[in-house]
Structure formats: C-alpha cells, structure tokens
Amino acid sequence: MQLIKCPWCGPREETEFHYGGQAHVEYPAEPAALSDEEWARYLFFRDNPKGRFAERWSHSHGCRRWFNAIRDTATYRFEAVYRPDEPQPVNS
Amino acid sequence: MSTQYLDATPPHTPGADLPEHPDFLWRNPEPKKSYEIVIVGGGGHGLATAHYLARNHGITDVAVLEKGWLAGGNMARNTTLIRSNYLWDESAAIYEHSLKLWETLDQDLGYPILFSQRGVLNLAHTLQDVRDSVRRVEANRLNGIDAEFVGPEDVKKLCPIVNISDDIRYPVLGATYQPRGGIAKHDYVAWGFARRASDAGIDLIQNCEVQGFETDGDRVTAVRTSQGTIGAGQVLLAAAGHTSTLTDQLGIKLPLQSHPLQALVSELLEPVHPTVVMSNAVHVYVSQAHKGELVMGAGVDAYNGYGQRGAFHIIERQMAAAVELFPVFARAHLLRTWGGIVDTTPDASPIVGRVGYENLFVNCGWGTGGFKVTPGIGWCLAQTLAKQEPHDLVEPFGIERFVSGVLVDEHGAAGVAH
Ligand SMILES: Cc1cc2nc3c(=O)[nH]c(=O)nc-3n(C[C@H](O)[C@H](O)[C@H](O)COP(=O)(O)OP(=O)(O)OC[C@H]3O[C@@H](n4cnc5c(N)ncnc54)[C@H](O)[C@@H]3O)c2cc1C
Numbered sequence: 009m010q011l012i013k014c015p016w017c018g019p020r021e022e023t024e025f026h027y028g029g030q031a032h033v034e035y036p037a038e039p040a041a042l043s044d045e046e047w048a049r050y051l052f053f054r055d056n057p058k059g060r061f062a063e064r065w066s067h068s069h070g071c072r073r074w075f076n077a078i079r080d081t082a083t084y085r086f087e088a089v090y091r092p093d094e095p096q097p098v099n100s
Numbered sequence: 101m102s103t104q105y106l107d108a109t110p111p112h113t114p115g116a117d118l119p120e121h122p123d124f125l126w127r128n129p130e131p132k133k134s135y136e137i138v139i140v141g142g143g144g145h146g147l148a149t150a151h152y153l154a155r156n157h158g159i160t161d162v163a164v165l166e167k168g169w170l171a172g173g174n175m176a177r178n179t180t181l182i183r184s185n186y187l188w189d190e191s192a193a194i195y196e197h198s199l200k201l202w203e204t205l206d207q208d209l210g211y212p213i214l215f216s217q218r219g220v221l222n223l224a225h226t227l228q229d230v231r232d233s234v235r236r237v238e239a240n241r242l243n244g245i246d247a248e249f250v251g252p253e254d255v256k257k258l259c260p261i262v263n264i265s266d267d268i269r270y271p272v273l274g275a276t277y278q279p280r281g282g283i284a285k286h287d288y289v290a291w292g293f294a295r296r297a298s299d300a301g302i303d304l305i306q307n308c309e310v311q312g313f314e315t316d317g318d319r320v321t322a323v324r325t326s327q328g329t330i331g332a333g334q335v336l337l338a339a340a341g342h343t344s345t346l347t348d349q350l351g352i353k354l355p356l357q358s359h360p361l362q363a364l365v366s367e368l369l370e371p372v373h374p375t376v377v378m379s380n381a382v383h384v385y386v387s388q389a390h391k392g393e394l395v396m397g398a399g400v401d402a403y404n405g406y407g408q409r410g411a412f413h414i415i416e417r418q419m420a421a422a423v424e425l426f427p428v429f430a431r432a433h434l435l436r437t438w439g440g441i442v443d444t445t446p447d448a449s450p451i452v453g454r455v456g457y458e459n460l461f462v463n464c465g466w467g468t469g470g471f472k473v474t475p476g477i478g479w480c481l482a483q484t485l486a487k488q489e490p491h492d493l494v495e496p497f498g499i500e501r502f503v504s505g506v507l508v509d510e511h512g513a514a515g516v517a518h
C-alpha cells in the first residue's frame with residue numbers, strides 16, 4: 009500500500025482512491041463523423057506502457073475529485089500528480 | 101437436483117502421489133539462424149502450441165523463445181483452477197475442448213500432471229447471483245457441459261468447512277457445481293509439454309528476450325533478441341501480460357491492459373478442503389494443493405502494472421472474505437504471497453489471431469483465467485499456424501470484434517475470478 013498525493017487533500021492511503029485508467033483521452037470532436045474503426049479506437053484501445061503512464065485517479069473516499077498522475081507501471085512510483093485543468097508535466 | 105456427485109470421496113493424503121521428476125526434461129540448444137515458426141513466450145500456451153505443432157502437424161522447425169526461465173511467468177504463478185462452465189457458446193466451446201484434453205493429458209504427454217477432477221463450486225450470495233448462476237447452468241447444459249445448481253446444504257456436503265449460516269455478510273444461497281472441474285500441477289504441465297516438444301526436435305531457448313522485429317512489407321521476417329537476430333517464417337506472440345510491450349514495437353495497438361494479479365498459500369495442512377470453492381462476490385477462491393497448502397486467489401489490482409507484485413490491501417480483503425466463508429482458516433498461517441501480470445480486454449475474452457502482418461499471430465488477453473485453456477489453446481494455435489487460418493474455436497476471438505461489435509462478453513461468467 010502506498011500514499012498517494014491528492015492535489016487538494018495531500019498524501020492519503022491508496023485505499024481511499026479509485027483508479028480511472030489512461031488520462032487525456034479526448035471525447036471525439038465530431039462523434040457523428042467517426043467510422044466504426046475510429047469508434048473502436050476511442051472506446052476500447054488504450055495505451056499499456058511498461059514505464060511512465062499518464063492516468064486518472066479519483067480521491068473517492070476523500071474530496072471525491074478526479075485528478076491526473078504520472079505513474080511508472082514497472083515500479084508503481086507516482087512521479088507527479090496534477091489537477092485536470094493543469095497541463096501534463098513534461099518528461100524531465 | 102441430482103446427488104450423484106455429492107458423495108465424492110475427498111482426495112487422499114496430500115503429497116502422497118507426487119512423483120519424482122527426471123533430472124533432464126528438455127535440451128538447451130543454441131538458437132539456429134532461422135525457424136519456420138518462432139513462438140515468443142515459453143509459458144504454458146507457447147509450450148502447448150509447440151507440442152501440438154509437432155504432434156498434430158509434424159512441424160518441428162520451431163523455436164520457443166523465453167526471456168526468463170521456462171514457464172516462470174504466469175504459468176508458475178497461477179492457482180491452477182480448471183473448469184469449462186462459461187456462459188457464452190464461444191467461450192464454452194474452447195474451454196470445454198480444453199477440459200476434454202486435460203482428461204487424457206497424462207497419457208498424451210507420458211508425464212504426470214496430477215489433474216484432479218475434484219469439482220468446482222461457484223458460490224451465489226445474492227438473489228441476482230442465484231439467477232445468473234441458474235442461467236449459466238442452463239446455458240452449460242445446452243452446450244453439453246456438466247453443471248448443476250446446488251443449495252447451501254449441498255454446498256456443505258461437498259465442502260464441509262464452508263460456513264452456510266445466514267447471518268454472515270455474504271450468506272451462501274447456493275452454487276453452481278461443475279464436477280469435472282478441478283486443479284492440475286502447473287509446473288508438471290509445463291514440463292510435460294516442454295519435454296515432448298523438445299524430444300520432437302523443437303528448440304526451447306531460455307534467457308532469450310525478444311526486443312524488436314524486422315519486417316519487409318506485410319511480413320515480419322525476423323525477431324531481434326538478446327541472443328541475436330532469428331529469422332522467422334511465422335511469428336506467434338504468446339507473451340501473456342507483456343504482449344503489448346511487443347506489439348508497441350511494431351506500431352500495433354491492442355485493446356489490452358496489464359494488471360497485477362496476486363495469490364497466496366498457507367502452510368501445509370491435513371486434508372480439509374476436498375473441492376474448489378470460488379466466490380466472485382467476495383473476491384476469493386480456494387483449493388487445497390496436492391501437498392496440502394490452501395491455495396487462494398483474489399481479483400486483480402485495479403491499476404496497470406508490470407511489477408509482478410500487487411498491493412497488500414487486496415490480500416487483506418481477500419483474507420477477510422476467506423475467513424468469513426471458512427472460519428477454520430482463521431488458524432492457518434500464511435506462507436507466501438506472489439503476483440503475476442495478466443492482460444485484460446474490454447470484454448474479458450482473449451484476442452487470438454492475425455494482427456497487422458500476414459504472418460504475425462497473437463494469443464493474449466486471457467487475463468485471470470488462461471491456465472485452464474492451456475492444452476485447448478495450444479491445440480487450436482498449432483492448427484492456426486499450420487494452416488495459416490484460424491481454427492474454428494478461436495475464430496470468434498479475432499481482434500476485428502472490437503470494430504464489428506461482436507464481443508464475447510464473459511464478464512458475468514468469468515468476472516475477476518477464474
Ligand atoms: C496469481 C494468478 C492466478 C491465476 N489463476 C488462474 C487459475 O486458477 N486458472 C486459470 O485458468 N488461470 C489462472 N491464471 C491465469 C493464467 O496463469 C494465464 O492466463 C496463463 O498462464 C497465460 O498464458 P501463458 O501460460 O502462456 O502465460 P505466461 O506463463 O505468463 O507465459 C508468457 C511468457 O512469455 C515470456 N515473455 C514475455 N515477454 C517476452 C519477450 N519479450 N521475449 C521472450 N519471452 C517473453 C514471459 O517471461 C512468460 O514466461 C492466474 C494468473 C495469476 C497471475
């Protein structure tokens with residue numbers, strides 16, 4: 009179990025959080041124009057990297073707000089957390 | 101309800117029937133320059149495919165490349181539950197094909213695999229569980245699969261240590277029962293396949309990590325490995341949780357998410373648990389291994405991960421559920437926990453077939469439940485590679501289904517458990 013830093017509440021137990029998968033997946037700008045193939049990509053296909061991954065978390069047992077995180081999927085270490093309105097931190 | 105199975109005798113003294121295995125099970129050759137077929141991943145699926153390529157199709161110019169030690173991935177980490185009582189026709193067909201192969205695998209491999217058909221109970225804890233379970237039993241019967249719905253008293257007869265009192269958090273309202281389900285000895289299964297494939301002339305190459313590919317037009321021509329470049333007529337990716345790290349190299353995206361999945365064992369105990377009990381609702385399932393450990397599994401950790409370990413709170417939840425269902429477990433000591441990495445798909449069914457290139461096949465997305473299909477999928481993949489078109493039983497599991505919408509939605513029947 010690890011501490012995850014909610015951007016609003018600070019570090020809390022992992023059990024307070026809910027995982028939301030890949031971050032920055034944009035809803036299609038023109039849904040009606042999408043082919044079946046493009047819909048499939050939007051609905052079902054996500055990145056699955058071994059390493060840095062931008063993903064969504066919700067502090068479901070705390071402030072109940074969603075935020076983004078950069079986490080390493082090989083070490084599970086959180087490298088950054090940021091609010092949904094903040095840009096993705098640049099890889100340093 | 102029929103009671104023909106309810107008096108099944110429990111397994112005899114644990115450990116008594118564990119055979120010695122030979123000193124040498126397979127050769128350790130240097131890789132050749134090229135092979136007709138290169139299989140990436142020396143887990144159960146890769147090894148079974150190699151065996152059936154030789155046995156059913158006479159194809160032996162084959163290499164199985166394994167980055168670590170043979171069958172040290174999920175094959176070495178799983179809890180070995182075998183059953184075929186899936187809801188949808190497509191799933192039922194391939195898992196039942198596999199179960200039939202398990203029933204004669206000892207003889208086929210000339211090697212003991214300790215397949216123990218001690219029966220599998222899937223508990224129902226709510227009225228909705230009961231309805232879903234009865235539906236699945238009926239679907240199974242239509243597919244010729246042994247299944248019945250049993251009430252709490254019969255659950256108790258089949259597994260006397262289950263707590264069927266009605267004042268617990270998730271009371272047992274009944275269970276599906278598949279008498280032909282059970283467990284096998286996972287290492288022996290892998291070794292049995294490896295030995296036969298190696299004897300037939302197939303090269304099993306350990307410590308050989310595939311790191312990239314060479315391509316020419318619509319064909320993959322070679323794999324780049326930690327032991328050099330190896331030419332390939334056809335390539336099969338059977339790398340379970342790590343499949344998308346390979347397809348990423350080719351710019352092929354698959355709808356896969358890799359998650360840690362944990363399990364644990366207790367110290368050795370006298371025989372107390374004669375069958376297999378699973379509960380999707382409380383996220384625990386239990387069997388007693390041949391030697392006597394209680395083997396328990398849980399659901400996946402929620403986040404993506406490749407670390408081959410998971411979070412402790414998952415185990416804590418699982419143990420809380422186990423102790424409630426099996427009060428005697430409160431006195432057992434935990435011996436060891438571990439994790440594997442399983443690849444999950446949006447419809448909880450595997451992805452099998454050609455992707456991206458003419459001669460590139462994937463076998464992935466078996467998630468938390470692919471051990472039980474080991475002989476079955478090996479059989480089907482061998483034919484798929486030999487004929488270069490999908491075996492009927494794997495055809496429904498092509499990647500196209502995510503575009504066509506013909507999903508095989510096994511969430512209800514497969515869930516997080518197995
Ligand atoms: C804790 C746990 C419990 C489970 N319980 C059950 C169960 O009770 N019943 C059930 O049916 N299923 C169960 N499963 C699922 C089952 O183990 C898997 O679905 C199945 O083993 C997957 O197929 P495989 O055996 O080929 O995978 P693996 O054994 O994981 O084989 C893949 C191999 O590919 C190798 N590899 C990966 N990348 C590369 C590369 N780049 N180059 C070379 N080699 C590579 C890996 O090292 C690995 O050995 C469980 C899994 C886990 C983790």
Ligand SMILES: [Zn+2]
Pocket residue numbers: 014015016017018067070071072073
């Ligand atoms: Zn918060």
